[in-house]
Amino acid sequence: MATPSSSSADNIIDGKAIAETIRGEIKEECAALLQSSGVTPGLAVVLVGNRTDSATYVRMKIKACEEVGIHSFKFDFPSDVTEADLIAKVAELNADPAVHGILVQLPLPGHIHEQKVLDTILPDKDVDGLHPLNLAQLAHTNTHGSSRKFDLKTLPYHAACTPQGCIELIERSGTVIEGKEAVVIGRSNIVGIPVFLLLMQKNATVTVIHSRTKDASAVCKRADIVVAAVGRAEMVKPDWIKPGAVVIDVGINSVDDPTSKKGYRLVGDVDFAGCKAVAGKITPVPGGVGPMTIAMLLRNTLQGAKRGLSGGNGN
Numbered sequence: 183m184a185t186p187s188s189s190s191a192d193n194i195i196d197g198k199a200i201a202e203t204i205r206g207e208i209k210e211e212c213a214a215l216l217q218s219s220g221v222t223p224g225l226a227v228v229l230v231g232n233r234t235d236s237a238t239y240v241r242m243k244i245k246a247c248e249e250v251g252i253h254s255f256k257f258d259f260p261s262d263v264t265e266a267d268l269i270a271k272v273a274e275l276n277a278d279p280a281v282h283g284i285l286v287q288l289p290l291p292g293h294i295h296e297q298k299v300l301d302t303i304l305p306d307k308d309v310d311g312l313h314p315l316n317l318a319q320l321a322h323t324n325t326h327g328s329s330r331k332f333d334l335k336t337l338p339y340h341a342a343c344t345p346q347g348c349i350e351l352i353e354r355s356g357t358v359i360e361g362k363e364a365v366v367i368g369r370s371n372i373v374g375i376p377v378f379l380l381l382m383q384k385n386a387t388v389t390v391i392h393s394r395t396k397d398a399s400a401v402c403k404r405a406d407i408v409v410a411a412v413g414r415a416e417m418v419k420p421d422w423i424k425p426g427a428v429v430i431d432v433g434i435n436s437v438d439d440p441t442s443k444k445g446y447r448l449v450g451d452v453d454f455a456g457c458k459a460v461a462g463k464i465t466p467v468p469g470g471v472g473p474m475t476i477a478m479l480l481r482n483t484l485q486g487a488k489r490g491l492s493g494g495n496g497n
C-alpha cells in the first residue's frame with residue numbers, strides 16, 4: 183500500500199489527502215483493467231429533483247469518475263417523477279452491460295419509497311452498498327478463526343461507501359482496529375449499522391449508542407475509536423472522548439453563519455475544536471469522511487467491473 187499523506191503535523195486526519203491517494207490507486211487499476219481486458223468500468227447516476235446539495239455531490243462523483251477513468255452516465259428526473267418511472271429506469275440500467283454500478287442519489291422526494299427503489303438495484307450493481315442483501319452479506323461474512331483476512335478491497339459484495347471510508351481513515355492514519363474498544367453513535371442503515379459491522383469484522387469490540395442509550399457520554403468515553411454518525415451538529419463534546427482516542431466524524435450539518443459568504447458553514451456531529459484537544463486523532467468537517475465516500479464509490483464500481491469479468495470476487 184502506498185504511504186498516504188494521512189495526517190498533517192498535528193492530530194488531524196486529512197481525508198482529502200487519503201482520498202486522493204486512493205483515487206490514484208484506482209486510476210492505476212482502471213488503466214490496467216482497460217489494458218488487460220478492454221473494459222472501462224461504468225457508473226450510472228440517477229438524480230431526482232433540484233436539491234443543490236444533491237446536485238453538488240453528483241457533480242463531484244461524475245468529475246471523480248472522469249479523473250480515474252470510469253465512464254459515467256447521468257440521468258436527471260424532475261422532483262415529481264413517479265416511483266414506477268424511477269424503478270423502470272433502474273431495471274433498464276440493471277440490464278445494461280456497460281453499467282457496472284448504479285447509484286440513486288439520496289434523499290429522494292417524500293412521495294417516493296426510497297428503499298423500494300434501492301431494492302430494485304441488482305445487488306451486484308449496488309455500488310452504494312445499500313441493498314439489504316449487501317448489508318446481510320456484510321453481517322454474514324465470517325473470517326474469524328480462518329486464515330482468510332477480512333479485506334475491504336476483495337469483498338465479493340458491495341459494502342456501503344461512507345462506512346468503508348471510515349475504516350480506511352482509521353487504518354491509513356496508522357491505527358490498528360483489532361482488539362480496540364469502538365463506539366458508533368447512530369444506527370442508520372446507511373452508516374451506523376454497516377460501520378458497526380465493519381468494525382466488528384475488523385475484530386474491534388463494538389458498542390452502538392442511539393437515542394435510547396442511557397448515559398451516552400459515559401459509554402462513549404470508554405472508546406479507543408469513536409465514529410459519530412448521528413446527524414446532530416456538534417453533539418459530541420470533549421468530555422465524551424477518552425484522551426488519545428481516534429474520532430471519526432461522519433456528520434455534515436449546515437449551521438447559520440452570517441460571517442460566512444454563503445451565510446452558513448458545515449460542521450460535523452463532533453465539537454471539533456474541543457474534541458481535537460483531547461483526541462489522539464480526529465477528522466475535520468469538511469475534509470474528513472466526505473471525500474472518502476466518493477473514493478469508495480469509485481472503488482466499488484471498479485470492483486464491480488472486475489467481478490463481472492471474473493464471475494467471482496474481482497481478483
Ligand SMILES: Nc1nc2c(c(=O)[nH]1)N[C@@H](CN(C=O)c1ccc(C(=O)N[C@@H](CCC(=O)O)C(=O)O)cc1)CN2
Binds near residue numbers: 472
Ligand atoms: N446514494 C447516496 N446518497 C447519499 C450518500 C451516499 O453515500 N449515497 N451520502 C450523502 C451525500 N454524499 C454522497 O452522496 C456526499 C456528501 C459529502 C461529500 C463531501 O465530500 N463533502 C465535502 C464538503 C462538500 C461541501 O462543501 O459541500 C467534505 O466533507 O469535505 C461527498 C459525498 C447523502 N446522500
